[in-house]
Amino acid sequence: MLPERLVTFRNDSAFVELLNELSEPAETLITTGLSDGLNVEIASGLIESTQVVQRPPKEIE
Amino acid sequence: MPNGNGKIINMQNVHKVYDTGKVKVEALKGVNLKIQHGTFAAIIGPSGSGKSTLMNILGCLDVSTDGVYEFEGERVDGLHHNRLAEIRNEKVGFVFQNFNLLPYASALENVEMPLIFKGVHTKKRRERAAELLERVGLGHRLTHQAIELSGGEMQRVSIARALANNPSLILADEPTGNLDSKSGGEIIELFEELWQAGHTILIITHDVNIPKRTERVIRIKDGLLTEEANGNGNGNGGH
Amino acid sequence: MASMTFITQIFRDMRNQKLRTLLTIFGIVWGTAAVILLLSFGEGIQLNQQKAVRGLGEYIVIMWPGRTSKSFEGLPRNRRIRFKAQDAELLKSVPHMKAVSPEYSFWNARARVGRRDKLVSITGCWPIFSEIRNVIPKEGSRFINQEDIKKRRRVIFLGTDLAEELFPDIDPVGDYIQINNVPFLIVGVMKRKEQDSSYNGRDTRRTFIPSTTFKTMFGREYINNIVFQADAPERMPTVISGVYEAMGRKHKFDPADKQALSLWDTSEMETFFNTFFMAFRIFLGVIGAFTLIVGGIGISNIMNVVVEERTKEIGTKMALGAKKRFVRSQFIFETMFLTVIGGFVGFAFSYTVINLFPYLHLEEYVGTPTISVSVSVAAVSVLGVIGLVAGYFPARRASNLNPVEALRL
Numbered sequence: 001m002l003p004e005r006l007v008t009f010r011n012d013s014a015f016v017e018l019l020n021e022l023s024e025p026a027e028t029l030i031t032t033g034l035s036d037g038l039n040v041e042i043a044s045g046l047i048e049s050t051q052v053v054q055r056p057p058k059e060i061e
Numbered sequence: 062m063p064n065g066n067g068k069i070i071n072m073q074n075v076h077k078v079y080d081t082g083k084v085k086v087e088a089l090k091g092v093n094l095k096i097q098h099g100t101f102a103a104i105i106g107p108s109g110s111g112k113s114t115l116m117n118i119l120g121c122l123d124v125s126t127d128g129v130y131e132f133e134g135e136r137v138d139g140l141h142h143n144r145l146a147e148i149r150n151e152k153v154g155f156v157f158q159n160f161n162l163l164p165y166a167s168a169l170e171n172v173e174m175p176l177i178f179k180g181v182h183t184k185k186r187r188e189r190a191a192e193l194l195e196r197v198g199l200g201h202r203l204t205h206q207a208i209e210l211s212g213g214e215m216q217r218v219s220i221a222r223a224l225a226n227n228p229s230l231i232l233a234d235e236p237t238g239n240l241d242s243k244s245g246g247e248i249i250e251l252f253e254e255l256w257q258a259g260h261t262i263l264i265i266t267h268d269v270n271i272p273k274r275t276e277r278v279i280r281i282k283d284g285l286l287t288e289e290a291n292g293n294g295n296g297n298g299g300h
Numbered sequence: 301m302a303s304m305t306f307i308t309q310i311f312r313d314m315r316n317q318k319l320r321t322l323l324t325i326f327g328i329v330w331g332t333a334a335v336i337l338l339l340s341f342g343e344g345i346q347l348n349q350q351k352a353v354r355g356l357g358e359y360i361v362i363m364w365p366g367r368t369s370k371s372f373e374g375l376p377r378n379r380r381i382r383f384k385a386q387d388a389e390l391l392k393s394v395p396h397m398k399a400v401s402p403e404y405s406f407w408n409a410r411a412r413v414g415r416r417d418k419l420v421s422i423t424g425c426w427p428i429f430s431e432i433r434n435v436i437p438k439e440g441s442r443f444i445n446q447e448d449i450k451k452r453r454r455v456i457f458l459g460t461d462l463a464e465e466l467f468p469d470i471d472p473v474g475d476y477i478q479i480n481n482v483p484f485l486i487v488g489v490m491k492r493k494e495q496d497s498s499y500n501g502r503d504t505r506r507t508f509i510p511s512t513t514f515k516t517m518f519g520r521e522y523i524n525n526i527v528f529q530a531d532a533p534e535r536m537p538t539v540i541s542g543v544y545e546a547m548g549r550k551h552k553f554d555p556a557d558k559q560a561l562s563l564w565d566t567s568e569m570e571t572f573f574n575t576f577f578m579a580f581r582i583f584l585g586v587i588g589a590f591t592l593i594v595g596g597i598g599i600s601n602i603m604n605v606v607v608e609e610r611t612k613e614i615g616t617k618m619a620l621g622a623k624k625r626f627v628r629s630q631f632i633f634e635t636m637f638l639t640v641i642g643g644f645v646g647f648a649f650s651y652t653v654i655n656l657f658p659y660l661h662l663e664e665y666v667g668t669p670t671i672s673v674s675v676s677v678a679a680v681s682v683l684g685v686i687g688l689v690a691g692y693f694p695a696r697r698a699s700n701l702n703p704v705e706a707l708r709l
Binding site: 117120122123142143146147149150151155157161163165166170174175178179222226 | 308309312316612613615616617618619620621622623624625626703704707
Binding site: 005010035036038057058060061 | 354
């Protein structure tokens with residue numbers, strides 16, 4: 001289970017951001033299962049307990 | 062030895078005209094003057110005789126309007142102001158009636174002044190200034206401010222300052238004018254010592270005691286020079 | 301070389317003339333502080349206002365349907381144009397279009413939480429609406445996403461003020477709210493923002509649901525308006541004419557018929573705003589610079605007095621062999637030195653004021669002033685020029701003194 005706010009849905013696919021070898025956020029394709037709108041089941045693409053990147057809210061400048 | 066065939070000063074028919082716009086005043090009317098190295102001379106004359114004008118031109122503070130002036134063989138009239146400043150700095154040592162010391166600077170700093178303008182390094186400058194103050198008998202007052210010194214002491218500082226760059230000519234304008242007779246006498250003695258050590262000294266003065274001691278006495282009147290041989294001298298220049 | 305001697309002499313003069321030195325430096329301190337503070341506050345105010353302007357979105361267009369004013373291909377004029385969600389879909393392919401979203405609106409929906417009851421306005425939109433309109437979810441929140449659209453989920457995103465009023469003291473995310481007696485899951489709350497212009501009300505008082513859910517729930521065929529954003533501010537005109545082309549083809553009107561669509565281009569607002577603030581900051585900068593120039597004139601006058609006082613000393617130095625350029629540089633150096641001290645103190649003073657300013661809690665009105673690089677560069681260059689000019693004229697006078705006359709005094 002993962003908070004749905006960390007998942008990006010685009011063109012019928014789902015992505016999360018993980019840190020790559022250079023410690024930069026990079027998108028990874030995942031497949032999702034059931035969701036209650038707040039939390040979503042991860043069917044594949046993500047191992048349990050992997051740290052998913054959580055970006056701070058954008059600042060208006 | 063510099064050029065000039067042993068002559069420091071060679072003036073021929075030097076004129077100085079002050080043009081105020083309305084009137085022209087001719088302060089020097091054709092002065093001829095030769096001064097050899099090692100001379101000790103007094104220039105005397107009443108006020109308004111052209112004494113100060115002569116001193117200013119001799120010291121390269123001012124330039125003549127006509128005639129030829131050579132300082133150690135170098136034609137001075139018409140030189141750039143920077144070169145004149147160099148000549149004043151390296152070849153002329155001024156001693157003024159009012160001493161003209163920087164009042165809040167120490168004796169040492171005052172003596173260092175000409176060395177600064179020459180670009181001498183700080184450490185060497187300090188050493189040289191201390192050595193000169195020692196020589197004029199002020200070795201114990203190096204760090205005193207000028208205003209803390211007596212008149213005689215101030216004049217010694219200014220003599221040390223005049224000697225800083227080992228000039229060819231020491232030019233003194235009424236050096237005893239602001240001193241009591243005792244200090245004045247001591248200053249004259251100091252000049253004598255310097256002369257004996259080989260310096261060329263020219264003193265412009267009212268002081269009757271000075272011409273008695275110099276080897277040459279040059280009189281100036283109405284912008285013209287006359288000269289009399291002195292008892293202890295071997296004068297050879299002028300008219 | 302001789303700079304140490306310069307400095308010792310300057311310090312000596314400063315000690316001997318304490319009051320005069322203080323007043324001289326004060327002029328520069330005041331001028332420097334004026335330049336820095338005015339420019340910093342100007343910048344702070346501009347940034348603050350810019351945030352408020354951008355609360356609506358950055359370089360966006362809000363487009364409503366209009367009526368045709370020209371007949372086209374046999375169709376009469378004064379024909380009403382109406383938008384559907386497909387129109388937004390169509391506009392995605394306009395060249396240089398960055399983002400588009402349809403916007404459905406419903407006013408006076410009844411929102412109920414427990415016993416609290418409120419009339420709210422509901423917006424149906426796409427996920428991208430969040431980016432176009434700067435409706436930003438706060439920490440732990442999310443906006444509508446693509447899954448919500450696809451599955452027509454009954455999820456809702458609340459404006460900041462509305463969330464606080466309906467759920468005082470608790471985080472509403474995960475709670476339910478009844479909209480016209482239909483329960484909606486709250487998935488996010490908007491991060492607080494300033495917004496100085498709006499349509500359909502302030503975003504802090506609005507609610508947002510998926511466009512598909514909206515359509516189903518309210519049975520609406522037509523959308524109220526479309527919002528879009530170009531990929532760069534300067535591309536906006538191209539994008540707008542592309543929009544007229546595409547919409548004209550679809551709805552059969554002349555792309556030159558401006559009345560067919562009603563556009564609010566906020567980039568015009570931003571351009572006006574930038575021009576206005578440019579002028580405002582130049583105005584402040586000029587005021588500051590004039591204050592500093594007055595300080596510079598003060599320092600120049602003082603230096604003239606100093607030259608007067610030191611005439612004899614200058615004459616002596618010239619007699620001892622100081623060249624004109626030495627005398628000149630001494631006075632320029634001294635002026636620069638005083639200017640630098642004054643400038644430094646002025647900087648320190650401004651820095652302190654600007655750092656203490658946030659404690660007054662006035663950010664909402666005048667923003668947060670900051671000493672930016674451009675402000676510093678401006679202040680330092682004005683200061684440098686003033687020091688140089690203020691020093692140059694007295695220095696030139698000093699170096700042009702005739703040593704004979706200077707000594708005679």
